[in-house]
Amino acid sequence: MRIAVDAMGGDYAPQQAVLGSVLAAKEEGIASVLVGRSEEISRELKQYQDYPQDLITIKDAREVVEFTDNPAMAVRKKRDSSIVVANQLVKTGEADAVISAGNTGAAMTASLFILGRIPGISRPAIAIPLPTVKGVTVLLDAGANAENDPEDLVQFAVMGTIYATSVLGLASAKVGLLNIGEEETKGNKLSLEAHQLLKTSGLDFIGNVEGKDILMGVADVVVCDGFVGNVILKFAEGMAAALFQKMKEALLQSPVTKLGALAIKPGLKKLKASFDYAEYGGAPLLGVNGVSIISHGRSDAKAFKNAIKAAANGVKQDIIAKIRSSLV
Amino acid sequence: MRIAVDAMGGDYAPQQAVLGSVLAAKEEGIASVLVGRSEEISRELKQYQDYPQDLITIKDAREVVEFTDNPAMAVRKKRDSSIVVANQLVKTGEADAVISAGNTGAAMTASLFILGRIPGISRPAIAIPLPTVKGVTVLLDAGANAENDPEDLVQFAVMGTIYATSVLGLASAKVGLLNIGEEETKGNKLSLEAHQLLKTSGLDFIGNVEGKDILMGVADVVVCDGFVGNVILKFAEGMAAALFQKMKEALLQSPVTKLGALAIKPGLKKLKASFDYAEYGGAPLLGVNGVSIISHGRSDAKAFKNAIKAAANGVKQDIIAKIRSSLV
Known part of the structure; x- marks a missing residue:
């Protein structure tokens, strides 16, 4: 197994990405391929000696997608960018998963365009692990979509359950629908319809949860549309x-x-630290046909290491096959 | 001027409501009428002596709307409830504003049904003052509606601006549209359309703001639909x-x-304390034809006092007339 790391993505690239790969090799024994300008990556890598050297390779990619770039445009035009090449390594089988802390929109777009969707999934979703008073709750979609329909929310619940049980190691996953009241008659059109679909989904659906319930750990998986999820994720960061x-x-x-x-x-x-992104490393983009982890722009070496670990875990647990078979 | 206080509403009713009225009379010189079971209110009131006694009167109302009651049903059936009678006092001119810390849905419904909407306002909104690193930002709608259209958001922006400048005393009010990206091409259908309307609204519109910007105080007024606003408000409480x-x-x-x-x-x-509801007393239901303050169920005496102060301020500033004339 080898994880493709977009070495040019993130506020502290390539330094922190390179060190993250070194730590993953040294502490976790996980192999990675650093994608980006090889001379810059080599220069960084030279500083470290005491790691299993066969576990880290370099794949040259000359272009860099900037934070200010238009995501769709950048992915289409910058064919030799680290973000595009890293995803292509997964597509061709040269790598088993991809991690990027670069332009979030571009990272999602690249995985979506290059890896494609798992057949049957309408809308991939970003699943963000949030630290709660009890442990961790997965919130999705945290921003892959601006708009969703009720069926999307059911697919999010299915994928979130698989992620929570197989990657996060929960014994079972209680699913909550984010809403503005506990009763099933409460909410907007989307949540009213999604509630009815979730009731008969066969999942461990515990009903509606409210904003205040999320960090209290009332549910293991909380589903909402990408607009609401993104607003909450960023609000939590600001708060x-x-x-x-x-x-x-x-x-x-x-x-x-x-x-x-x-x-x-x-x-x-x-x-x-318990409210720190770096502890979780990143958020998987669930529903694309390959393990893709979207990391925070501010990722440091520890965050990269944890993202690599999470990616490896997703591969080991064969999460793509599990999602695929859940749709049959 | 006299403020009608639903003395039977809230987790600590009638004790804290009564003490709140006493404090408002004593410290602020504001008159109130306590609405509810007169014997219970009298018993509480007897404990206090050193306040201007003419500033507090009692209006008997025999019924109580419980937290578990269906709001619309309760307002329709419990005609002699404190929440209904308190609103009727405003309708008939016996009181100038109403405050309730009871069943939030019932408090909103009572004001909506009894006071009615200001002509031209489609959807009243709850405007919640949130403490930021810079001061205070008004978020609306925080849950009066489950669904809104773009025109509603413009009306929220107008009412929020009036509230921020006249009641909160800000010199000017920068308005932000809550969205999932800064660019005007970002967002869902609602936010895309609302952005275009706000641009030509004549308000001090600063564009999209993201979840993380709210508590950083980037805007003075942040508008969103009632679903998103309610989720955020409750998420902040839980966080x-x-x-x-x-x-x-x-x-x-x-x-x-x-x-x-x-x-x-x-x-x-x-x-x-700076993240405490009690400091702000409550949130106005803007757009109804009378000053109505919705307080938190957990309101203590200080919260009631501050809510009474906020209500008096709204009356003094003639906020209803200002909203009405803004629509011409």
Whole structure:
């Protein structure tokens, strides 16, 4: 098994992507192929010696998709970009999964165009693992789509269940439909119809869940359309930033609070980590015909390592075959 | 001016509602009429002596709408409920505004049915003031509607602007459209169309804002449909609870962190307060033909006092007339 890593994607590329691959090789024994400008990747890679060298190869790709590029256009025109080439390695079988922390739209588009959809899946979805008070809840779609129909939400529930049980290792997956009330008569047209379909889906459907239930870990899988999911994902990010900023201000108020802040620093660090993207590495784009992990633009080496681990896990668990057979 | 307070609404009714009215009279000089079972209200009121007694009156209402009641049904059948009678006082001119911390659906329905809509307004909206790193941002609709069309969002923007400038006292109100990308070509059908309407609305429209921008205070007024707004509002509530629970666990880890926690307690309390509903008292239901404030079920006396203050402010600023004339 070998994971294709878009080495030119992300705010700290290629440094952090390269180090992430090194860590994955050294700590997890996972092989990867770094895709991008080979001279830049080699230069980075030279710094590290003590890792199993056969586990890391380089695939040259001369172009880079920028964060400002139009996704569809970039994927079509920049045929020799790291993001496109990394996906093609999966298509041709030279790699088993792909990871990109670059332009999110382009990463999704490249996987969608190059790997294609699993037959029967109408709309692939980004499944984002969110840390809750109980553990982790998978929210999907977190932004692959701007609009969805009720049938899409049922497919999200199926794919989310497979991801939660096989990759995240949950024994079973309780599925909740994100809605604005607990009763099945509540909601908009989409959620009213999706509720009825989910009831007879054969999944472990626990009914509607509300916004406040998500981080309380009421369900293992929460489904919603891509617009709502994306707004929530980004709101959570902004709220964490706002809270930690306010907390910092509160803690630097007086000599006493400053001393207190010093004492609680390790605890706070642990807290911050539990709300950190890097712990989960990235979010799979479920429904495309290959394992594709979309990582955060701010990914550091640890995030890359964890994304590589998650990708390897998806391959090992044969998640694509499981999704395919769930549709028969 | 006199504010009608649904004394039987909320988790701590009638105690906290009564004390809230007492505080509003004593500290702010605002008159209120407590609506509900007069013997229960009198019993509570007797505990307090040192407030201007002419500022508080009682209006008897024998029925109570429960949290479990169907809103529309309850408003129709329980004609002598505190929530219905409080709204009727505004309708007949015996009171100038109404506040309820009871069943949210019933509070909205009662105001909608009894006060009616301001002519020209299609859909009233709940405008929720959210604390940001810069100050406060008004998000609407936070759940009065399950579904909206693009024209509704423009009306929300107009009403939100009036509320932000006249009641919250902002010099001007930057309006943002909640969306899943900054470019005007991003979004679902609703947001794409609303963007075009807002561009020519004459408002201070700054374009699309994303979930992460809300608590960063990028806009003063953020508009979205009631489904999305309600999910966000409740998600924020759940996330705050989850974070503070995790923080507590982190802080009680060791003797050192416990000591540190003691030192930072005042700072943390202040932080928690800034994310506290009670500071804002409640959210106005904008677009109904009268000032109606929907308060949180968990409202304490301070929240009731602040809600009464917000209601009085809305009356003083003649927000209904301002909304009415904005539509001409």
